[in-house]
Amino acid sequence: xxxxxxxxxxxxxxxxxxxxxxxxxxxxxxxxxxxxxxxxxxxxxxxxxxxxxxxxxxxxxxxxxxxxxxxxxxxxxxxxxxxxxxxxxxxxxxxxxxxxxxxxxxxxxxxxxxxxxxxxxxxxxxxxxxxxxxxxxxxxxxxxxxxxxxxxxxxxxxxxxxxxxxxxxxxxxxxxxxxxxxxxxxxxxxxxxxxxxxxxxxxxxxxxxxxxxxxxxxxxxxxxxxxxxxxxxxxxxxxxxxxxxxxxxxxxxxxxxxxxxxxxxxxxxxxxxxxxxxxxxxxxxxxxxx
Numbered sequence: 001x002x003x004x005x006x007x008x009x010x011x012x013x014x015x016x017x018x019x020x021x022x023x024x025x026x027x028x029x030x031x032x033x034x035x036x037x038x039x040x041x042x043x044x045x046x047x048x049x050x051x052x053x054x055x056x057x058x059x060x061x062x063x064x065x066x067x068x069x070x071x072x073x074x075x076x077x078x079x080x081x082x083x084x085x086x087x088x089x090x091x092x093x094x095x096x097x098x099x100x101x102x103x104x105x106x107x108x109x110x111x112x113x114x115x116x117x118x119x120x121x122x123x124x125x126x127x128x129x130x131x132x133x134x135x136x137x138x139x140x141x142x143x144x145x146x147x148x149x150x151x152x153x154x155x156x157x158x159x160x161x162x163x164x165x166x167x168x169x170x171x172x173x174x175x176x177x178x179x180x181x182x183x184x185x186x187x188x189x190x191x192x193x194x195x196x197x198x199x200x201x202x203x204x205x206x207x208x209x210x211x212x213x214x215x216x217x218x219x220x221x222x223x224x225x226x227x228x229x230x231x232x233x234x235x236x237x238x239x240x241x242x243x244x245x246x247x248x249x250x251x252x253x254x255x256x257x258x259x260x261x262x263x264x265x266x267x268x269x270x271x272x273x274x275x276x277x278x279x280x281x282x283x284x285x286x287x288x289x290x
Contacts, residue, residue: 021284024284029280030284033279035273037270037273037274037277040093040269045090047086051087054083054239055079055238055239055240057078058077060078061074062076063252063256065256072085072258073256075245076248085262088240088242088266089266089270091152091240091241092222092243092267095159095234095241096219099155099224100163100214100217101160106167107163107166107171108168108171111168111169111175112172114172115173117194125168125172129165132164138162138227141159141162144157144158145159155234156225160221163220166217170213174206175206178201178206179202181205211285213278215281216275223267229243231247232247243267246263246264
């Protein structure tokens with residue numbers, strides 16, 4: 001590659017990033033989604049250090065309504081709901097992020113190998129992916145979590161493995177398109193090794209759609225973690241999770257509705273935030289409008 005081309009690339013990439021950032025900031029829905037996500041992330045990081053013990057019962061404060069003393073009320077054991085919401089948010093957000101990281105770490109390499117090499121390798125990976133996609137995502141996650149055993153760690157592994165086929169198929173499709181580009185053909189023509197071509201030339205160009213899909217999948221993973229915890233397959237008592245809090249709250253809908261309102265609203269808002277953020281990233285990183 002000539003020095004002129006290198007200089008051009010050095011200037012083109014920052015300009016593309018600047019245009020993408022400017023376009024993202026002009027999208028009010030995307031900025032709102034980013035603000036919602038940032039709020040919950042900061043609350044999950046900072047809040048538990050300031051809130052009272054989330055597992056300490058108080059049998060003189062059972063199912064107290066929200067007040068100045070206990071902002072979100074107390075639960076069936078007198079535990080502070082505000083504190084449990086903060087600690088539950090940490091578990092739910094961590095489950096969403098870690099499970100998607102697992103899905104990307106497993107799915108992207110398989111997708112790149114299948115798309116780049118083709119042939120029987122592509123056929124084998126694609127058929128295995130189709131078989132996994134034939135099972136509904138949540139059903140697959142529940143079955144795998146039940147097999148591994150109830151715990152937050154196993155729930156994250158189950159969700160990540162269940163989401164892996166999404167990234168295999170997405171990455172494969174992107175690689176099939178990118179590997180036909182002239183710069184990839186040129187790299188292959190001068191004898192660069194396949195591994196270097198995949199890492200240096202193909203992966204950076206398939207990364208934006210993977211990031212967008214990852215953001216959207218975090219929202220799906222948070223719902224899945226809440227579902228698993230609701231069924232007793234995720235975070236285990238006495239540590240809180242929004243899903244397990246809803247499971248407990250269903251028994252006290254008439255006497256203490258706040259026990260279900262706050263975790264339900266938190267799940268709704270953070271899923272909305274990640275969906276808005278993902279849609280905004282998709283529009284900002286669209287190469288057709290760069």
